[in-house]
Amino acid sequence: MAVDIDVVRDAIEYCYDQGFTDGLPVVPATGKAVDEFLATVTAGADEEIGALPHLNRSFTVRTAAVNAVMAGCRPEYFPVVLAAWEAVKLDGYAFRGLFQSTTGSFPFFIVNGPVREFIGINSGVNVFGPGSRAGATIGRALRLIIMNGLGVQPGELDQSTQAAPAKYTFCIAENEEQSPWLPLHVDRGWERGQSTVAAMMARSAVHIENRHAGQASELLYDIADTISRTGALLHETTSACVVLGPEHAQLLAREGLSKQQVKEELFRLARRSLEDLNRAGKGEISKTLGWRVPAYSPDARTDGRTKGRAGEDGRVPVLGSPDGVVVAVAGGNNAGVSTVVETIGAFGGRPGEVGIPEITARGVSDGKLPALCGVDALTAGGGQATRKAG
Amino acid sequence: MLEGLGVPAAVICTDAFRASVAAMAKVKGFSGYRYIAVPHPVASRTGTELHDIAGQMADEIAEILTAPA
Numbered sequence: 001m002a003v004d005i006d007v008v009r010d011a012i013e014y015c016y017d018q019g020f021t022d023g024l025p026v027v028p029a030t031g032k033a034v035d036e037f038l039a040t041v042t043a044g045a046d047e048e049i050g051a052l053p054h055l056n057r058s059f060t061v062r063t064a065a066v067n068a069v070m071a072g073c074r075p076e077y078f079p080v081v082l083a084a085w086e087a088v089k090l091d092g093y094a095f096r097g098l099f100q101s102t103t104g105s106f107p108f109f110i111v112n113g114p115v116r117e118f119i120g121i122n123s124g125v126n127v128f129g130p131g132s133r134a135g136a137t138i139g140r141a142l143r144l145i146i147m148n149g150l151g152v153q154p155g156e157l158d159q160s161t162q163a164a165p166a167k168y169t170f171c172i173a174e175n176e177e178q179s180p181w182l183p184l185h186v187d188r189g190w191e192r193g194q195s196t197v198a199a200m201m202a203r204s205a206v207h208i209e210n211r212h213a214g215q216a217s218e219l220l221y222d223i224a225d226t227i228s229r230t231g232a233l234l235h236e237t238t239s240a241c242v243v244l245g246p247e248h249a250q251l252l253a254r255e256g257l258s259k260q261q262v263k264e265e266l267f268r269l270a271r272r273s274l275e276d277l278n279r280a281g282k283g284e285i286s287k288t289l290g291w292r293v294p295a296y297s298p299d300a301r302t303d304g305r306t307k308g309r310a311g312e313d314g315r316v317p318v319l320g321s322p323d324g325v326v327v328a329v330a331g332g333n334n335a336g337v338s339t340v341v342e343t344i345g346a347f348g349g350r351p352g353e354v355g356i357p358e359i360t361a362r363g364v365s366d367g368k369l370p371a372l373c374g375v376d377a378l379t380a381g382g383g384q385a386t387r388k389a390g
Numbered sequence: 391m392l393e394g395l396g397v398p399a400a401v402i403c404t405d406a407f408r409a410s411v412a413a414m415a416k417v418k419g420f421s422g423y424r425y426i427a428v429p430h431p432v433a434s435r436t437g438t439e440l441h442d443i444a445g446q447m448a449d450e451i452a453e454i455l456t457a458p459a
Contacts, residue, residue, distance in 0.1 A: 055417050056417055156409055156412075156413035157410060157414065159407065159410050296436075298436065298437035298440065
């Protein structure tokens with residue numbers, strides 16, 4: 001079948017004109033493609049799966065499918081996209097205004113279980129980088145769902161001051177095969193053969209270089225120092241997902257540390273001195289929102305709370321508990337590199353986590369470009385995408 | 391919103407959030423909603439500065455609160 005590629009280009013431009021994109025080109029969502037995606041899930045197309053009542057917005061499974069198509073997903077990724085969205089809803093912080101907040105936070109997804117290999121979500125070399133379709137497009141689908149389904153568009157209802165590059169897409173798989181510990185989902189009671197996706201609201205991803213340390217204590221100090229950097233401290237305490245490269249995880253495990261012991265050590269070590277906090281204008285806690293503020297702020301507490309939390313060495317813990325840290329393993333087993341994903345959830349909340357239904361068949365693609373049927377406007381007020389008959 | 395329930399209300403934000411206020415007002419079906427924009431920022435100002443700004447806005451706030459529905 002001959003295809004006029006300019007028609008495809010026009011459709012892509014149409015999507016830009018409608019404000020559907022994240023700035024990068026999207027795959028125009030045809031009726032056939034959307035139907036293929038909907039066929040991979042048991043949820044009904046018209047089932048409402050998300051809402052922001054204060055914005056009068058809600059969206060359905062069909063809207064999620066339209067956005068997954070636009071993000072570049074294959075049909076068999078769609079169950080993961082839906083599970084990822086359910087995990088966001090379980091996060092506990094996402095719906096406290098974070099989609100619109102000046103921090104510009106965004107969901108970070110970790111996928112576990114057999115689906116990683118089945119659809120090819122990268123867990124190894126270049127895990128946070130480009131080059132792997134499944135993770136890249138699933139993460140992007142969630143961003144497009146937030147923008148188009150919830151109607152949170154940048155510069156309007158999304159008030160992010162700067163946001164971060166990972167806001168485009170932020171989905172990885174855990175490197176279960178090169179982790180010395182049980183996978184993240186097994187820690188939480190899931191069967192190893194069950195696929196899951198965990199979601200956390202994140203702010204940034206900070207790189208840790210430590211290629212030469214030979215002792216667990218050295219590496220733990222380095223990671224704790226990154227978790228406790230003053231710039232990370234918005235509230236009284238912070239939280240983080242420590243994504244250890246396999247080499248780092250194996251160094252810790254060789255000294256007999258369990259994952260729980262790593263979390264406890266990081267909680268013990270992640271502290272800042274009162275002097276450092278004051279130097280950064282964060283020596284007190286605000287009365288109303290519990291943010292870190294300077295002592296001279298009109299809103300600063302005057303009950304000596306921060307000083308009271310300091311240990312004998314004058315240092316204040318920056319994590320609320322060992323559960324303020326989630327530990328996962330990902331990346332190539334080729335250097336001593338890890339990442340601290342700085343999350344929102346200052347009180348040590350657990351990530352939301354949802355099982356992914358078993359995907360038994362790959363989506364159908366005949367390799368031909370179907371006739372374009374267009375996607376009409378995501379209607380204001382309803383947030384529902386509908387498609388025109390093709 | 392509050393006004394619809396018979397409760398006088400005045401929205402105050404900093405001028406950095408004009409685009410968000412406009413978008414929110416549109417979503418709620420109140421395009422052109424009148425609100426008070428104070429100079430940005432708030433978080434890093436001293437108590438005295440905040441007090442001064444509040445004083446400058448007081449008349450306008452009162453005017454909005456007492457305007458006929």
